[in-house]
Each structure stands twice: as structure tokens, then as C-alpha cells.
Amino acid sequence: MRAALPRVVVVTGASGAIGAALAEAYAAPGMCLALQGRDTERLEAAAARCRFLGAEVQVFAMDVRDAPGLRAWLEAFDTQHPVDLLIADAGVANVLEDVSQWETPLAVDNVITTNLMGTINTVLPIAERMRARGRGHVAMVSSLAAFRGMAISPAYCASKSALHSWGQAIRPLLGATGISLTMIYPGFVKSNMSDAFPASKPFLIEASQAARHIRRGLDARKATVIFPAVLWLGIKLLNALPDPWADALMAFLNLAPKGRN
Ligand SMILES: NC(=O)c1ccc[n+]([C@@H]2O[C@H](COP(=O)([O-])OP(=O)(O)OC[C@H]3O[C@@H](n4cnc5c(N)ncnc54)[C@H](OP(=O)(O)O)[C@@H]3O)[C@@H](O)[C@H]2O)c1
Numbered sequence: 001m002r003a004a005l006p007r008v009v010v011v012t013g014a015s016g017a018i019g020a021a022l023a024e025a026y027a028a029p030g031m032c033l034a035l036q037g038r039d040t041e042r043l044e045a046a047a048a049r050c051r052f053l054g055a056e057v058q059v060f061a062m063d064v065r066d067a068p069g070l071r072a073w074l075e076a077f078d079t080q081h082p083v084d085l086l087i088a089d090a091g092v093a094n095v096l097e098d099v100s101q102w103e104t105p106l107a108v109d110n111v112i113t114t115n116l117m118g119t120i121n122t123v124l125p126i127a128e129r130m131r132a133r134g135r136g137h138v139a140m141v142s143s144l145a146a147f148r149g150m151a152i153s154p155a156y157c158a159s160k161s162a163l164h165s166w167g168q169a170i171r172p173l174l175g176a177t178g179i180s181l182t183m184i185y186p187g188f189v190k191s192n193m194s195d196a197f198p199a200s201k202p203f204l205i206e207a208s209q210a211a212r213h214i215r216r217g218l219d220a221r222k223a224t225v226i227f228p229a230v231l232w233l234g235i236k237l238l239n240a241l242p243d244p245w246a247d248a249l250m251a252f253l254n255l256a257p258k259g260r261n
Pocket of ligand 1: 012013014015016017018019036037038039040042062063064065089090091092114118141142143144185186187188189190191192193194
């Protein structure tokens with residue numbers, strides 16, 4: 001039997017490109033959305049578009065690294081409106097433009113804490129509630145970068161790879177209590193984050209296209225949503241090569257920091 005479509009949806013990172021597009025993809029009369037981000041102006045703009053489309057919207061400006069604050073907000077919202085679908089999308093990237101640069105401990109800490117711990121901080125409180133109810137759907141936005149370390153963004157790749165692993169690990173635990181998990185692995189999507197990526201961005205798509213793709217996968221309760229397929233295939237082929245060859249190919253394709261090879 002096909003699972004019912006969600007009515008109450010939480011989206012973190014809703015002030016960003018993919019999160020805002022996802023929020024809009026769910027906005028409709030009868031829908032109740034909770035949108036989280038930090039930049040209140042962009043968050044309110046996303047909320048206004050969703051309200052215009054007929055959704056009831058609550059907005060929360062909050063840092064996902066603040067685990068107790070996030071838990072308090074999520075639990076209060078879930079008590080009011082039991083969450084059907086949680087989309088943990090918030091994330092940051094740190095990039096190196098050329099090989100003379102090196103990631104600082106502060107930058108690494110920010111990326112790992114936001115992308116890995118911030119996502120876990122988001123999922124744990126709601127998954128606990130969903131487990132008690134015996135229903136619900138959790139989605140986490142990782143990245144195709146989870147599957148191939150790139151010298152342009154070492155901490156980012158590590159954070160998304162760790163998230164991939166955490167998702168794999170909790171899937172059976174969620175599944176045993178009737179909860180679906182969808183892991184999302186986008187390629188390049190137009191956003192402030194990808195605008196700052198200092199190299200080529202093959203098969204770049206708009207956030208609205210990404211959101212449509214993700215929503216289709218979520219509606220079908222897919223375990224994984226990976227796109228674009230051609231880039232996913234490329235990464236698989238790259239990983240079949242010896243690492244020095246793969247590194248050289250990445251540099252040749254302008255997917256490595258400048259100043260090498
Ligand atoms: N764009 C791509 O090519 C691409 C590819 C693969 C995966 N992804 C993933 O997709 C997700 C969304 O990225 P995007 O492309 O839409 O980038 P974006 O436009 O920069 O949006 C990032 C979002 O994350 C929020 N965020 C960042 N740090 C946060 C923190 N500490 N606490 C709370 N919210 C925080 C931002 O909030 P504020 O701006 O309000 O601070 C913003 O809403 C990320 O997880 C990213 O890693 C993106």
C-alpha cells in the first residue's frame with residue numbers, strides 16, 4: 001500500500017536554495033510547514049512564498065549546532081503538530097581555491113559540526129517521537145561528494161561521507177519501528193554554496209529542479225535519491241581507478257584546487 005502523503009513537514013536550511021525550493025514544493029492549502037535557517041530575511045522570504053501557496057508556516061531562526069535549543073524547538077513544534085516528514089537539509093561548505101591553502105581547524109570544526117552533528121541534532125529528537133508513534137519519514141541531505149573525497153573541500157566530503165554512513169546505520173533501527181529514511185545525494189545545484197565552489201560544476205541544475213526530483217523520491221519513499229545519474233556513474237568509474245589516476249583525472253577535469261599536476 002502506498003504511504004499517505006505528508007501534511008506536517010519540517011525543513012532545515014529553508015533559507016537556502018535547496019531548502020527553500022523544497023519548502024515551496026510542499027507548500028499547498030492544508031499543509032503545515034516549519035522552516036528553519038539562520039538568516040531571518042531569507043527565511044521570511046521563503047515562508048512568504050509558501051504562505052502565498054496556501055500553507056500554514058512557522059519560522060524558526062536557529063543554529064543546528066545548538067543541540068539543546070534545536071531539541072526544545074523541535075519537540076515543542078512536534079507536540080503542536082506531529083511531524084510526518086523531516087527534511088534535514090542545512091549544511092555548509094569550506095573550499096580551497098589552490099594548493100597553497102590548507103583548511104584551518106576552525107573551518108573543519110564548523111563544517112563537521114554543522115553537517116554531521118547539526119543533522120544528527122535535528123534527526124534525533126523527531127526520530128524519537130516518530131519511533132514512539134510508529135510512523136513517519138526522515139530525509140537527510142548528504143551529497144555525491146560523500147562518495148569521492150575532493151581536494152577542494154576535504155572537511156565537506158568527510159562530513160557528507162560520515163552522514164551517509166550514519167544514515168545507513170540507523171535505517172534498520174528506524175525501519176523496525178515503521179519509519180522510512182531517505183538519503184539524498186545531489187550533484188551540483190545552483191546556490192550560494194555552489195556559487196562559491198572554485199572549479200567546474202558539471203551538470204549543474206537549478207534548485208527548483210532538484211526539489212522536484214527530491215519530492216518525487218520522497219513521495220515514493222525511496223531509500224536513496226541520487227542525481228544526476230550521469231555524475232553518479234562518473235564517480236563510480238572514478239573510484240574504480242587507482243587513486244593517483246583518479247586524482248589526475250579530477251585535476252584534468254578542473255575538479256581540483258589550482259596549482260597541481
Ligand atoms: N548546492 C549544491 O551543489 C549541493 C550539492 C550537494 C549537496 N548539497 C547540500 O544541500 C544542502 C543545502 O545546500 P544549498 O546548496 O541550498 O546551500 P545554501 O543555499 O548555502 O543553503 C544552506 C542552508 O543551510 C543553512 N545552514 C548552514 N549552516 C547552518 C547552521 N549552523 N545552522 C542552521 N542552518 C544552517 C543555511 O542557513 P543560513 O543561510 O540562514 O545561515 C541555509 O539555509 C546542504 O546540506 C548542502 O551540503 C548542496
